[in-house]
Amino acid sequence: MAIQRRTLLAAGTAAVAARSGFRSARAQAANTIRIGVLSDMSGPYRDTTGPGSVVLTQQAVQDFGSRGFNVEVLQADHQNKPDVGANIARQWFDQGVDVVVDLPTSSVALAVNNIAREKNKVHLNSGAATSDLTGTQCSPNTVHWTYDTYMLAKSTGAAIVKTGGDSWYFITADYAFGHALERDTGNFVRAQGGRVLGAARYPFPATTDFSAFLLQAQASRAKVLGMANASTDTVNTIKAAREFGLHRTMKLAALLMGVVDVKSLGLESGQGLLLTESFYWDLNPRTRALTERVRAKNENRPPAMVPAGCYGAVLHYLKAVAEMGVAQAKASGVDAVARMKALPCDDDAFGPGTIRADGRKLHPAFLFEVKAPAESRNPWDLYKLAATTPGEEVFRPLADGNCPLVRS
Amino acid sequence: MDDIFGIPAPLLFGQLLLGLINGAFYAMLSLGLAVIFGLLNIVNMAHGAQFMMGAFAAWMLLAWFGIGYWWALIIAPIIVGITGIILEKLFISKLYKLDHLYGLLLTFGLALIIEGVFRNEFGSSGLPYRIPAELSGAWDLGFMFMPIYRGWVVIAALVLCLATWLIIEKTRLGAYLRAATERAELVQAFGVNVPRMVTLTYGFGVALAAVGGVLAAPIYSVNPQMGSNLIIVVFAVVVIGGMGSILGAILTGFALGVVEGLTKVFWPEASATVIFVIMAIVLVARPAGLFGRA
Numbered sequence: 017m018a019i020q021r022r023t024l025l026a027a028g029t030a031a032v033a034a035r036s037g038f039r040s041a042r043a044q045a046a047n048t049i050r051i052g053v054l055s056d057m058s059g060p061y062r063d064t065t066g067p068g069s070v071v072l073t074q075q076a077v078q079d080f081g082s083r084g085f086n087v088e089v090l091q092a093d094h095q096n097k098p099d100v101g102a103n104i105a106r107q108w109f110d111q112g113v114d115v116v117v118d119l120p121t122s123s124v125a126l127a128v129n130n131i132a133r134e135k136n137k138v139h140l141n142s143g144a145a146t147s148d149l150t151g152t153q154c155s156p157n158t159v160h161w162t163y164d165t166y167m168l169a170k171s172t173g174a175a176i177v178k179t180g181g182d183s184w185y186f187i188t189a190d191y192a193f194g195h196a197l198e199r200d201t202g203n204f205v206r207a208q209g210g211r212v213l214g215a216a217r218y219p220f221p222a223t224t225d226f227s228a229f230l231l232q233a234q235a236s237r238a239k240v241l242g243m244a245n246a247s248t249d250t251v252n253t254i255k256a257a258r259e260f261g262l263h264r265t266m267k268l269a270a271l272l273m274g275v276v277d278v279k280s281l282g283l284e285s286g287q288g289l290l291l292t293e294s295f296y297w298d299l300n301p302r303t304r305a306l307t308e309r310v311r312a313k314n315e316n317r318p319p320a321m322v323p324a325g326c327y328g329a330v331l332h333y334l335k336a337v338a339e340m341g342v343a344q345a346k347a348s349g350v351d352a353v354a355r356m357k358a359l360p361c362d363d364d365a366f367g368p369g370t371i372r373a374d375g376r377k378l379h380p381a382f383l384f385e386v387k388a389p390a391e392s393r394n395p396w397d398l399y400k401l402a403a404t405t406p407g408e409e410v411f412r413p414l415a416d417g418n419c420p421l422v423r424s
Numbered sequence: 425m426d427d428i429f430g431i432p433a434p435l436l437f438g439q440l441l442l443g444l445i446n447g448a449f450y451a452m453l454s455l456g457l458a459v460i461f462g463l464l465n466i467v468n469m470a471h472g473a474q475f476m477m478g479a480f481a482a483w484m485l486l487a488w489f490g491i492g493y494w495w496a497l498i499i500a501p502i503i504v505g506i507t508g509i510i511l512e513k514l515f516i517s518k519l520y521k522l523d524h525l526y527g528l529l530l531t532f533g534l535a536l537i538i539e540g541v542f543r544n545e546f547g548s549s550g551l552p553y554r555i556p557a558e559l560s561g562a563w564d565l566g567f568m569f570m571p572i573y574r575g576w577v578v579i580a581a582l583v584l585c586l587a588t589w590l591i592i593e594k595t596r597l598g599a600y601l602r603a604a605t606e607r608a609e610l611v612q613a614f615g616v617n618v619p620r621m622v623t624l625t626y627g628f629g630v631a632l633a634a635v636g637g638v639l640a641a642p643i644y645s646v647n648p649q650m651g652s653n654l655i656i657v658v659f660a661v662v663v664i665g666g667m668g669s670i671l672g673a674i675l676t677g678f679a680l681g682v683v684e685g686l687t688k689v690f691w692p693e694a695s696a697t698v699i700f701v702i703m704a705i706v707l708v709a710r711p712a713g714l715f716g717r718a
Contacts, residue, residue: 058540058543058548059548060548060549060649061548062543062547062548062549063547063548063549064549190693216688216692217692217693218688218692218693218695219693219694219695219696219697221653222653222656222657222696223653223695223696224644224650224653224654225442225446225644227442227445227574228439228442228443228685228688228689228692228695229688229692231435231438231439231442231568232435232688232689235432235434235435247549248549248550248645248647248649248650251550251645252644252645255643255644255645256643259555259562259571259573259574259643260562260568260569260571261562261569261571276549277549279549279552280549280550280551280552280645280647281552281645282552282554284552284554285552
């Protein structure tokens with residue numbers, strides 16, 4: 017009996033608390049910025065984006081500290097499907113989410129881009145490759161932070177032509193992303209006086225064995241093998257190229273590759289590869305400090321490039337919010353992004369930088385060479401820096417993107 | 425240099441050889457499927473996942489226990505085979521009396537679960553596995569560079585396929601197995617433990633997939649979805665060869681590897697489709713498959 021009465025009492029108190037809590041919760045919501053990390057949590061890009069992007073977003077919130085408003089971080093899996101991503105984003109925006117972050121997979125990013133604009137929210141993109149986000153599809157609600165196809169093509173492509181690789185053969189994933197990467201790289205090769213001798217476009221994602229295409233590449237007598245593909249496909253192409261001795265006669269150019277892919281390939285097969293990233297954990301004291309802060313939360317790995325981009329973008333957004341006030345930031349995504357563009361950027365992952373009128377974040381691109389096993393001092397010591405291109409040079413010139421926002 | 429249909433002859437020979445190598449994987453995997461279907465009447469959709477488990481088992485043996493490639497070639501299939509036996513005992517054995525569709529759905533579900541668990545544990549990007557030192561390097565054949573390891577894959581696959589065919593077609597054990605598929609009650613009446621034999625057969629089929637996985641580990645990225653791309657093609661191979669026909673699976677596996685290899689030269693974009701076009705034609709002309717008995 018006694019127990020029952022006590023339970024009843026406790027329940028009554030809870031109800032009273034809940035009612036007063038409800039009022040304060042509403043007041044709190046007005047003073048809370050809600051950030052949704054929308055990423056690939058279970059598919060092929062999970063290891064380069066997904067959970068790592070959530071960890072780095074949370075780290076940005078933590079490093080930003082408390083400045084008179086609350087920040088809440090949500091997460092969801094868009095499964096690399098535009099319809100799934102669009103539905104989640106729409107639902108989030110209707111439920112008071114102010115910002116979506118990450119959005120790897122170009123098709124999903126482009127779909128959500130429109131919704132963020134329609135609902136006047138903010139889209140901070142780190143994971144998608146397509147340069148259309150700051151080109152024909154540019155939006156006043158969007159910042160494209162980390163990298164894009166143009167910058168990859170320019171940094172890696174131009175560097176290889178400069179070292180004498182003036183004839184190319186492409187192995188290309190037969191869909192929009194692969195075609196864009198092949199086209200952009202081919203343009204740079206030709207602009208530098210090089211030639212493109214051919215391309216094998218393989219069915220994606222139904223191809224596991226690349227040796228047949230490698231043999232054709234070899235027969236073309238090109239000096240460079242351009243791999244216009246990503247993740248597992250790139251790893252399998254490089255593995256086979258080593259096996260068939262292609263690396264003795266051709267230079268291998270992995271056009272989109274990151275630490276996670278190199279790790280999965282192994283240094284034995286990866287050594288000597290040239291690739292481009294805008295973030296590497298062991299670049300300078302600031303990137304190393306950031307790595308130390310997140311390593312334990314990030315499955316004991318250093319952050320990869322795309323999660324680092326989420327960190328930089330979210331931190332910069334929060335600074336803009338602090339300047340303009342939560343109420344205005346929540347009311348208008350366009351205003352928030354405009355404030356982000358007006359404010360100079362500086363964070364531990366990318367250092368100082370700026371955001372251009374078309375939404376393009378400018379920071380240097382780094383050309384890395386993959387280390388040989390003997391040169392590597394620890395399990396994540398993978399790269400040596402080969403060249404640095406300033407942001408103003410490596411990204412597409414503002415005038416060439418056909419972004420409607422900058423047309424005068 | 426002589427051209428054949430506008431393609432230099434050396435390139436064509438190279439592609440034929442590569443086709444044969446890929447065919448070796450198709451043959452090995454479709455063999456396991458054919459054995460399981462022929463003797464258990466189960467369409468084993470988990471075969472791709474079990475191929476992947478073989479590759480992962482090899483990686484785990486090396487990374488966690490320091491056990492190298494050659495031992496992995498024996499131990500990994502045993503481990504994966506045992507997991508197959510457990511699956512058969514727990515789930516699959518309940519379905520023998522039902523329509524094929526139930527077995528297909530069950531094993532498909534199992535494949536999704538297995539792949540999901542591996543993706544959660546090991547991520548999606550893949551793990552490195554080195555070619556054993558004894559088999560690294562390549563022969564210069566004049567018209568192409570032939571990696572020694574790929575040569576080994578073809579030989580291993582041929583030996584394995586022949587041995588399996590001999591066991592099933594020419595030994596007393598194989599005779600029991602074949603008899604049990606025809607009239608299980610009768611064979612049981614002769615004192616043969618049919619359920620146990622069926623369980624072991626499933627374990628054997630699964631172990632065959634795992635051997636394929638170990639052989640694939642050094643040349644392909646070891647990742648949770650490595651089997652799901654392959655399994656669809658392998659199913660087509662089994663259908664073309666004739667469901668349940670051991671010899672059909674082996675021959676069709678090699679032949680389709682070659683056809684696919686040639687398509688990669690003449691029309692790379694169609695290389696994933698060509699096998700299904702052939703499947704459609706075969707199904708129209710010979711519904712039981714090239715080597716099947718209607």
